[in-house]
Amino acid sequence: MQWDFQSLLNNWRALLTGLTGTLSLAVVCILAAALIGLVVGAGRYSRRGFARWPATAFVEFFRNTPVLVLIIWFYFAFPILTGQKLSAFTAAAIAISLNGGAFAAEIFRGGMQSLARGQWDAARAIGMNYPQLMRRVILPQAIKRMLPAFTNRAIEILKTTAIASIVAYYELLHSARVIAAADFNPIEAYTAVAIIFFALVYPLTIVARSVERRLRVSE
């Protein structure tokens, strides 16, 4: 068989649009997941039932539902239920963020639990209120500890964005499908997407690993 990457080069615009779509969806989802994780993670950590129970339910539900099912639900079922149509981007962003947020919440909770109880006591004993002790004492230490796990989660999210092609969101995988359909070169198109994903993700895992190593040394 003959590899013909020339047709791909002719379609570089489509690939570039796909890459932009992948990256913008990933960035939005990573930020949203971090925010959701912070809020829900604080709820999970709370000793108050009214904060802990909903947070626990959230985490359990969204950790244990396939992202693919969530995307399809938000794209096809949600509009029927509410009369509000969502764009492919929005449906995918919501679904991936909820799933990523559930995992991030557990990372945040773990990071906060890894801090000695004495840090809370010391912060309270000098008169800090909850927002002050979070901002000045707990989060700076907890975030440092959860950075490696969170970087890995961000990488997972980046890879998961490919699922958004199921609702025809224009990201890398979708662009490959478009190119393959037009030029009858599925092998080259899908191989190119795999290589591009690898080229995006692999450096990130290297960075994550070195961050992890550096933090372990500084402990």
Added chain:
Amino acid sequence: MQPILSIRDLHKSFGALEVIKGVDLDVMKGEAIAILGASGSGKSTLLRCVNLLEQPSRGTIALGGQTIGADRGNGLRHYSGADLVAVRKRVGMVFQQFNLFPHMTALQNVIEGPVTVKGRPRAEAEALGRKLLDKVGLSEKADVYPARLSGGQQQRVAIARALAMEPDVMLFDEATSALDPELVGEVLRAIRQLAEEGMTMLIVTHELGFAYHVADRVIFLHQGLIHEQGSPQEVLVAPREARTREFLEGHGQFRLPDRAP
């Protein structure tokens, strides 16, 4: 004269376990009180109730004649967030495990309270912080992180951190128990200096010699109640209660000078 700290009928339970069972205590300004007691007798819990790290189950705490919290009618009190902050600004605490903030230098640890809680200008807080570090003998360690300080140095930074809030009362919960023996002295000296300057203090300690020489009053806590109290001479040298004697005999490695034959 009115006591600076007044504890009335203090109770504290954790679930079904009642740890403090009705403590009454008046502390006068400038008084240094040593609190002794066996492990589990409730010493830490009593101190933690004073600055509301634990909320009392019953009873009242008054600072400078002002009873903390709002009466809820049924003998219980409600402590608002503002109450907690107000009390902790006036009551400093030093912990057995130091609990310094590891991501801040010694000086940053000390000025954190004044800057973040009291809203003091940074320059002013730093001047105060350096003065306090100097007072505990650590002026040259201002920019060092806790991980690079010895236990005794960390504990002295923790004392400076508590003092930086300019409290009316200081609580010490076994401040030297986690230290290697050769580092105990430097921390006790810092506490003693405070006592001599007239700081009001509640000091939970197992250092009987220190209690004898520094405390104005010694309290023996047993099963959540003040079992015996009096001058160091009364409680440590001539205790009336059998329990107190038993406890003191358990600290046999220490001999009070007066008791020596």
